[in-house]
Amino acid sequence: MILERALLHDIDFLDRATVDFIQPSALLSSVLPSGALGQAAALRLRPFVRGQEQALEAHFVKLAFLENAYEKTFGTLRESLKQFRNITTSLSKLRSASPVNLADLFEIKRFLLLYERLREDFGIESLPGFRFIPLTSALRVLDPEEKRQMFFSLESDYLRDLRSELEKASKQEAIELKQHCDLLQKQYEIPVRNQREFVLSRTDIRNLALQKCEWISLIRESTFSIHYQIIGGERTRTLQMKKQEIHAEIEVEEQRLIEEIHLNLQKHAAEMMAQMTEVGALDLALALVAFKKAYHCVYPTVLSGSNTSSAPLTLVLENGRDPILEAERRQKGLPYDPLTISLKEGATLVVGANMGGKTTALRTLGLLVLLAHMGIPTPTDRFELPLFSRIYALYKTKEQDGLSGFGSEIVRAKSAFSPFSLSLIDEFASSTNPSEGEALAAALVEHAHGVPNQISLFVTHYSKPLSITAEVYTTGILRSIDGQNYENLEALYRLIDHRLHRLAVREIPRGAFTVAKALGFSDTILEKATDYLNKS
Structure with a gap:
């Protein structure tokens, strides 16, 4: 259906009534790009028309080259193309003033890593009819240490220090929580196993003592139970405030890094968009070659x-x-x-x-x-x-x-x-x-x-x-x-x-009478019909 939708963009070449007559849907749906980029390329496909003979000839030459060049690795290459996702939205943000987020940066890095593997494993830069170029500089912005790992996180010395401080504060808070849990077990025989919240029946005689405890808070009640939360003492509250401050500072530092990466990636946005289009074109071209093989086709x-x-x-x-x-x-x-x-x-x-x-x-x-x-x-x-x-x-x-x-x-x-x-x-x-x-x-x-x-x-x-x-x-x-x-x-x-x-x-x-007779139609009627035909 993707290719049929593409057809209807040019009603001067082919209108809806002609499509309905030719009925190409079933066959066109057999052209199956491996991934999202190939499907996007299929939607952009337009018919070659009068005056574009050389372009169409070059297109078929390109398909023939791909068919021969990747005869042994055809399936592997298509599987590689299947992994690409459409990151047009993320790249569009780079090219505009719209802010990017961590998800955008992860998707861009993922694309760049897959693209680099495609270049290294299949030599796509030498393919005639395509314009593949290196994107190493863009990848270096997102992977400065060249670890080539399929995940993304923001990194800076200051951010590492903040995360370290946050980890220390969290460990200290956990120690405080454990101490209060042990105290709860010892004084009131309530096993909470380092959980902040616990529940007692309304009829439990321990409720009166717990509601007077400074480091325990009543958070809600129901008909049959009372829900409590361990809030800790002054030390716990101090640690929680410290964690909030560190989280806020981490957000500021991460936003600074995102803006810096945005600025450094922005100059590569057009190149990445163009290469994403080329990857889609390659995916679609290989789908056409697969179609040729499946249906024993020729290049016209x-x-x-x-x-x-x-x-x-x-x-x-x-x-x-x-x-x-x-x-x-x-x-x-x-x-x-x-x-x-x-x-x-x-x-x-x-x-x-x-x-x-x-x-x-x-x-x-x-x-x-x-x-x-x-x-x-x-x-x-x-x-x-x-x-x-x-x-x-x-x-x-x-x-x-x-x-x-x-x-x-x-x-x-x-x-x-x-x-x-x-x-x-x-x-x-x-x-x-x-x-x-x-x-x-x-x-x-x-x-x-x-x-x-x-x-x-x-x-x-x-x-x-x-x-x-x-x-x-x-x-x-x-x-x-x-x-x-x-x-x-x-x-x-x-x-x-x-x-x-x-x-x-x-x-x-004349074959109508022969068909009628072969299907057992009345001989009497056929004889009369023959008389009428001879008289006309």
Whole structure:
């Protein structure tokens, strides 16, 4: 969900409706940074868009280098990154006038120690595409004796003297307390074992004597008991006052040291913030490499281009997969056919029978293009694509703002086919009058085919758009034995070829009757339907 939230920061590239159509959440949630800094980096991730081809190429080169450089220590490095915590709040205090506290200083020291170990153990300063630098000077402020211990305490000669005096006073007070406890045991036979408080029943005859004792105080009463506290004599009170004075002086000295450390660390705050960001970027990059390994991905080839380039847009995809959908199919014992398609500038059509996987092909293409734009390796055998300025899905959405599903579809159609965009159009105008819908679909395909510098892929059941574009694919070819019946859709699904094939004949493949017959539909009704079809 982290990466999906990052996507929605750039609605010009990808709006909410398109995200809902592509449904990337499940797959994006498989990109798992090890620690908090990597998760923060994922939230900052933005898609590479048209004009950033070199940056995306450099990004994939960086991932490939990490994959090779840390092949043997990959897991160990990720475990090290898992230990980092996000200390943005503490570092922000350093950079401002806000006071820091001991917890802040501990977290900063902890980060610096982990960072130093990362540098020493994994040689991160030499990694291409990153800007790691030493933070030794900052660490020296918090660890001047270079003990490299994972805890933090304030230290000065004066503070050590104060703590020593406090310890002496506390020991003397403990001696005084023990003497009074022994006296309580001896005079009143009350065993308190060096505890300041004790309780007696209200009916205990010793209450009268205890309430007259100067070094014992009554602190509260209840229905059945009386609670006492040993307050000690003059010597005890003198020691307690001394301890209060020492505590106050310790607070003053600690605050002075904190302010001094704050001042000395402040000049390193920007560097630490930058290195924390770099650690997060490394964590995220390794998560992308882990994603590549888990789903057998490749680094896409980014075709060069610019907003002023006259070269036509092309896209080549071989055996592209949606790993989440593939896993679901495999669990059910169903086959999964990967997506192979070549697209050129203008409009391309996908036709075929229901259950053929047309919409799935559209979504899979959108998902893989999105992954590439996010700098994520793609589960494909080969993927060559340009960078788009926008991915846009046009499909039957739910009724909204008083519009019907068809009305909402028309409103979205007005924003399709922008320059250097990829538009995914799923059965446009199929929810209205068939003759008008077919005319609208054909007109929209013709319009899209004439718009330069964009690629659009249409899924349709209509025949008229076939004469407009030369690029037509079909899917959903049923490989069944004539006359054989199947008990359910899953059984039939196994015999459907969901791959895309170029359509040589400009005619919508007819498969509905075959599917109906295979599922045991009435032969009488099918015969009548065939008569109606032949007459049309």
